[in-house]
Amino acid sequence: MxxxxxxxxxxxxxxxxxxxxxxxxxxxxxxxNENINIAVLGQSGVGKSSFINALLGLKPSDEGAAAVGLHETTNEKKSYVHPKNKNFLIWDFPGVGTKNFPREEYLAKVDFRIFNYFILITSKRFFEYDIWLAHAVEMTRKCFYFVRSMFGNDIENEMNKKRKR
Ligand SMILES: Nc1nc2c(ncn2[C@@H]2O[C@H](COP(=O)(O)OP(=O)(O)O)[C@@H](O)[C@H]2O)c(=O)[nH]1
Ligand SMILES: [Mg+2]
Structure with missing residues (x-):
């Protein structure tokens, strides 16, 4: 026991x-009552910041929301406090492989040690960067979850294809 x-x-x-x-x-x-740090990782433009805003219950235009956009909007890692629990920190990152976070420096800059969980976001397809990142997180032996974003677009595209037929 x-x-x-x-x-x-x-x-x-x-x-x-x-x-x-x-x-x-x-x-x-x-x-x-524990400090919980969750890292949201993935390539640029997959919807990391939008996902964080959804968790926080914020629209991109709201005060305190993570910046969202078609171009790279997040230059440094930044934490957001969950409105229902101040110990719950969700961390936004620039996309892997961008100018500020090139792959060679990504792991050191993310600094996996402080995080309890990881959320790996992908959209459309799984790329080499996504697999590389998943392996890097797996090495920490901590929990990680995959989130697939922009599903609505894919469903709509598939429906449009059927409509044309
Ligand atoms: N249709 C759709 N658009 C999304 C979704 N998530 C993010 N976006 C859009 O994709 C673009 C990039 O999102 P952003 O959150 O800034 O991505 P990040 O670079 O990974 O932080 C923005 O124009 C968002 O409005 C989603 O689930 N569905
Ligand atoms: Mg972002």
């Missing part, structure tokens, strides 16, 4: 079901 299970067992023996139930709820909410 691991340490946490031992603690639950001991709580149950001393305080019964009500005590155990409270301990479990406190444990489940424990992460809310």
């Amino acid at each position: 691991d340490k946490r299970s031992e603690e639950f067992k001991s709580t149950f023996q001393k305080q019964g079901v009500a005590g155990l139930s409270q301990a479990i709820f406190e444990d489940l909410d424990g992460w809310k």
Whole structure:
């Protein structure tokens, strides 16, 4: 039995079901008091900053929103605090392989050590940079998630093709 299970067992023996139930709820909410740093990575223009704004519940024109645009708008990494939890930091980055973040310096500039989770955004197709980045994150043995952006465009394009036929 691991340490946490031992603690639950001991709580149950001393305080019964009500005590155990409270301990479990406190444990489940424990992460809310931890600092959580999430890095949003991917190539330039795939929608990293837009995704962050969606998580923050902001429109690009709102105050405090991440800059969004057709051209590269993010020159340095920048953190955004989640409106519902000040310990929850979401980090925006310039795209991998851009002037300010060339591939050779990318890993050092991102500095994977402070992040708990990674979100790797791709749109349209999977490129060599995406695979390289996924491998680099995998080496840290931390969790990462793939997010596919701009799905709406792809669905619309496919529907247009059918309409023409
Ligand atoms: N249709 C569509 N456009 C998007 C989506 N995400 C981002 N965009 C647009 O793609 C462009 C680049 O987005 P941005 O968030 O600045 O990408 P970043 O360079 O990865 O931060 C902007 O014009 C956004 O409005 C999406 O999911 N769907
Ligand atoms: Mg950006």
